[in-house]
Amino acid sequence: MSTNTPLTQSKNPIRQVLGPIRGRLIIAALLASLGTMLTLVPLAGIAHIANILFANADTTKLTIGHIETEIWWTVIASVVCVFVGMALMLAGELTAHLADNRMTHYLRLAVIQRLAQVPLGWFTSRASGEVKQAMQDDIATLHSLAAHFYTAVGRASGALLVSVIYLFALDWRMAIIALLPLPGFLLFLRRAMQSSDVNMHEFVTRLERINSTTTEFVSGIPVVKAFGVNGQAHSNYQKAVDDFAQAFDRFTRPLVALMAHAHAMVTPVTVLGLALAVGTLFIAIGWMTPVEILPFVLVAPGICAPLLLLHTLLHDLGSAAGAAQRVLALLETPILEQPNHNQQQLPSGHEIRFESVSYAYSDSHRALSNINFTLKPGTVTAIVGPSGAGKSTLAKLLLRFFDPTQGCITLGGVDLRHLETSALYRHIGFVLQEVRLIHASIRDNIALGRPSASQQEIEDAARAANIHERILALPHGYSSVVGEDVQLSGGEQQRVSIARAILLDPPVLVLDEATAATDAGNEVAIQEALSRFTQGRTLLVIAHRLDTVKHADQILVLDNGTIIEQGSHQHLLAQRGLYTRLWTLGDYATITEPKVPSC
């Protein structure tokens, strides 16, 4: 199965996911079914031997020698059937597991391939939760479905089918009696399903609520501990737990009662008792002999196990459908438009232009409207504005975390949509507020964008980012694994991410509140590193502190998604608009030197 193979266009999510391996699964189910039928042959064998011994004892049809021979042949046939049956069941399980392995391998690769093409802006914390759920939990659920469901259905239906055929072949009247509990079982099962359907919605809603409040509660524990009070998160959690307990009670009470009745109908004691009672009656009225009753006593009670198994499997099918739905949703995540070979263009120069750019996260709310500006090569542009004005969104558009809803952004005259992502990141580097280091050595983390970099180049980048000495002091130096050998502070992580950007040596750099996660010492180290690195590059800085950018070539003042003022620091102060108000509010008058020397 190639990862490029499209999944079949079917509305049923399970069918869609299992489509490519359905043939194999059906073969597995048939093998399991046939195998199970054969393993039940010894029961018929026992009944047959009893029949030979007792039914023929009063007749002279068979000699002792014949009886012995027939018993031996019955034993041999039973043993052979058991072994062949087990071999077939094993082959069925193997086929199902190999098919499952193929499917999960395909799904994992397909999800990763898809995620490699989705916009970076999609990777929010909600999305990473979804990926974890789909990649681990849901694929594990689908594994159970593919590897076990079909063979289990095969085993259950094989056992049922062979038992029913065998019993009817022996005596249709006794067969009907032995199967009488079945309609009762189905009736109670149906009522149980109906009752669970009625309460399912409430149950699931309360379960989801408890999950979300648990996250809220756990993340709020430090606050609760620090202030010694039980806050809103605690009472929300308490309420969610109480509500869930009530919903659980309402959901399970009728279900448990009805399922207990359903199980009681087909439990071996019920079926055996019924077969014995009616069998005794049949013997008394001369319809059957005790030996003829024996197969019913041996086989009929065994019908309950496959029935209960089938019921459990049908229940599992519900959660598998949800899992398949989520995996498919992930595989259908919208991807970032990539230029085809003919569309690819090479930028001439590094000038960046925002032309009538608008962006909306949702239909109801526009984060940016009609943004126009130019980043001239080698200049510093700062974006300032109140919280929520759209500063980060603007920077993310330049990095193609997502594409503008309207308008376009060009680099060297080429629309970013016509540039290959790798080409884009060769031209534009970024150091964002939220630093992501991977679980790998510091060396690999720095060389993430350029794995071919030499040790000398990596060290030079680390030196320029003021993190080289700190790395050397680690037990394994550059080989120290992040999160395992070393826990880096926020500021240190930021310097590693600066080293990463330095190694790529991009002509354009986007900085988003690069010093937000640091203490004073780290801040100085970061500012020094940045000032060296940003010399001569085109810089787009997003800053909350206006004093860090007052020497910028141009400052864009964003408010409510639009640029309302634009110009140099002095020019904007003279306008006495929002910038002046923000400057006054920041009380920067006493600070004379900028924090980012390059600005």
Ligand SMILES: Nc1ncnc2c1ncn2[C@@H]1O[C@H](COP(=O)(O)OP(=O)(O)OP(=O)(O)O)[C@@H](O)[C@H]1O
């Ligand atoms: N992933 C998202 N989904 C939906 N809306 C978002 C998302 N990210 C930001 N927004 C909204 O878009 C608007 C602009 O947000 P943005 O983060 O760009 O502002 P900002 O100026 O960088 O704010 P801050 O200075 O507080 O970081 C806000 O109204 C915000 O609520």
